[in-house]
Amino acid sequence: MRNSRGCHAYVWTAFRKQRLKRGFRLRQLRLEEYVLCYVAEGSGEITVNGKKHGIEAGTLIMLTPAMRIDELSVPSGPLQMYRLHYTRIDAASPAGGKQAAAPGAQKRLAGEAAGAEVFPVASASAFVTKLEELYRLGQEADECLHLRAQSLFYDLLATACEERSARAKGGDSSVAATIDYMKKHFREALDLGALPKLAGLTPSSYCRAFKRAVGMTPGEYLTQLRMEEAKAMLSSSSSANRVKDVARSVGFSDELYFSRLFKKREGLSPQIYMKQAGQRVAIASKLFLQDHFLAIGIQPIAAPSFPNYFPTRTGFPVYLQQRLRGTKALNAERSITPQEVLPLSPDVIVQIDTGQEQGQGEWKKLGETFMFNGYLSWHEYQRQIGTVFNKENQAQRIIDHVQKVEKAAREALLPVTRQGEWTIVRVLENEVRLYGTEGHALTDLYYDKLGFQPDPHVTHASYKPDALMELVRIDPERIILFWSEKEDVERLWPNPLWQSLRAVRENKVYYPESKNWDPWGPLGREYMIEQCTAYFLRAIPSI
Template sequence: MSTYYPIVYTLRSVKEHQLREGVSLRSFRPARDALCLITEGRGTARIGSNEFVLKPGMCLRVRPGETVSLMPAGKQAKLFYIHGAAVMLDLGDPEAAVAASGLPLMECGSVMLPAKAAAEAAALLKQLIPLVISNEHTDRHRSQSLFHELLHMLALYAEAGKLPADDAVLRTMKWMDRSYNNPVSLNMLPALAGLTPSSYCRAFKRVTGMTPGAYLTKVRLTEAKRLLTDRGRTLKEVARSVGFQDELYFSRTFKKREGISPSEYRRKGSRRIAIVSQLFLQDHMLALGVQPIAAPSFPSLFPGQGVPGYLRPMLNQTIPLNVERRIRYSELSALSPDIVIKTSFRHDPFDQDWREQSNTVVLDGVTKWTGYLEAFATLLGKEAEAEQIIRNIDAQQQAARDALKGLIPAGKWTVIRALADEVRLYTGRSHAMTDLLFQDLGLEMHAVDDAEPYISHGLAKLAELDPERILILWSDAGSLGRLKANPLWQSLRAVAEGQVYAPDSREWDPWGPLGRAHTIRECVNYFSRI
């Protein structure tokens, strides 16, 4: 198993400089890595053998030993000069501790921040100046936190400039998914994507089927519908929690999109629904804007709430049900659910008891994620919302399929999962993940002659197939280590040729729309990096 080497970034100093017209900053050679952020004015800079035209929002990386000279072109120029250090730690060798030092604070030579981001960076650096010279422990911790925030901002915009258009759109969608509760300027999104406004809007419409503004509104209203199930929140609190500063505007927007007012939605959506399943079916309810009172969790797989990270923020008011064991109906009776959505558990002695309850709806025999979504939509009276969700996912799948054409090596693929006591070989039949990979995202499948979704104890069959490429999913480090030590595994062509791919897929779950969108994004991100 490969060793993990974390990189630690440390801030040394921050200074603000003001340069007058015709007066250059005296040439110097820094002893350590540094960053120079221009906040006002224009001019030129020479760093080593490279020349730069300076303008507000530009951040330059200065390497140790490079000669630096700056000359303003107007009345004056303002800039921040930041000294820092980055070291890579070797956790496997506590005596040595440092595996590498002198690493760059920023991978590229320059990053151009849009106006709003540049203003945010400047405000952040002004906060840093008194903190970095303070002797208080709390100030030191705060200064390091703000420094990492600055580095994250620079890395975000640096990466955006390198991405293909569709990938860049997915990045801005992810950013809106996280930042919807803050005032969001749609004008900054093209810069975040590294595209012109017109190119960005065209790419966004192609990927999602909607405008950036419509997508942001959808994200906000989806969260608003979840919050409306909490009767302890006023409409004003709900509006502000999802980024609307005006309650009246929030209500008008909600009614225009949903067909009913927030108050009416709250009355209609007051049914108490619990889910008992070994699938994260709460994904479908949350996508439709309804929060269940209780839902499945797998605490051994996802410590804490027992659910993937992309679902966690939306389930704060939901009771987690540990479905790694069998659950009796009596365990839910105290919650007084109006409806219980149930799927059968294998060899569950309590299944018959569940079926006899008048408020239980059993969803068995569903083979597609869309089937579950449509069932929930019918139950909740949200058929129109489900149709839009399916269209949005279709658009994301097509965009990802186009992006992956230039990223994935040609050849036939086989998907496996390494467990403690077996290797599962997926056949490409009736399974949400293989449907997504082979039908929707365009990977070419190595045919496996079996009617089941996967073959248990499939290592011998895998050796018989000897595929060109292997994708390993949902496998922990211990199981992977045991698999790699197996001589049969070592004899495989894909292993010998280095065509084995093992992304961190713990949260890849295409059985629901939120998980499917997350899986699509992470799949594209993984193949973009290799």
């Protein structure tokens, strides 16, 4: 279903709703188009290319051209099905027209399976709603409605592909795939009962694996996703949404239930939360304190960004990009000046009093500036911010939550961490840094919280620069590369000293995509833990 850099597009050609009676049987049909079938009611069996599949309500069937349906039968009761036919258009062809639809003539797209793909849909009710809307729009002759229908058609295909991708991942990684799916679809009427099937696990096994991965049940996690989005909406300085609108936007149809649940979790009603979050806070520090403020329900009007490091439009990391919509990005790769912030009319300006940053004396002259001292850990910042902004309960709640996430991840990673000793390295253009066992948020997380065992020869704090010769002396068993650019790693790799390392020779160098990993704030820390757990459970499949 992939649109490869605009080379391919899809157009739906027919859409049918069928109600098949008990005893219905279809034999021998060869497909000339793509077909997406969704079973809304009843059960039956379908045999495609010689393989039989049981189908029931909530099942999605994805078929591609040249497949052979040997049989479709409904042995008991009626079966209601949506059947959507569509074809691929080759935009790269001179005519820009439809590919030949004869059996076997269409080339299979990368990632498409050779057989029928039959799997349950996690968001069943939302999927049916989209199908019904597409069916209704398909009956209209209006050109504008036709364009809306085509957009909805692509939305359906995207949802189907996401569910297929999640299903394709097995074991613990399939739980991570369902977590990704929940993040994308939590605003919809998610059917949590379908997630175990999506992961290929029994309900009890899935719940145990899910809780082991994130420290809570699927229902609790779904509620958390919705509440975090609700807090972001209520905190937005540009938001004019009523509580009722916010509730519906994050997946709650009952405003009263949403309000009761919100107060139980946050300690105050959505209305009061919105009022308290209305304070205009500007963060003029290089440290990403916006993470800490968002966690307690305060969206800053301005916050530091690193546009040459983070590949997002704003220069915020990907896990904060959406949450900070409406927040002015202050380029922290240079000195942030009062002239950038004061025109925003902030109630409070937050700075870190390091005694080293240029121009701090100028900030101290501003009466509305609050200077935080430097602290050793993220939760010390969180507690101090909570105290200053009268959010002590919310600050403690987020600290407790992250500690649960750390504990659950430690348990999930035991098969990985107990395998040996680990050394953390960062490769830069002109140096190799060797991280110690303490004095840094990264090593605190990995060694102390997640249970990775450091190499006993590594005893220093923070990190050592220019440490390639030190690495040769230690000759570590396993190496984790963090925050390292691909070109810098590729430049280092042929170096004979690097190649002499045991971890390199034995292919035990682990290189996760860690550019957006930041352990210095609660949101970044949780994102990092989740990504790290998924990476290592995939990277070491033999466990």
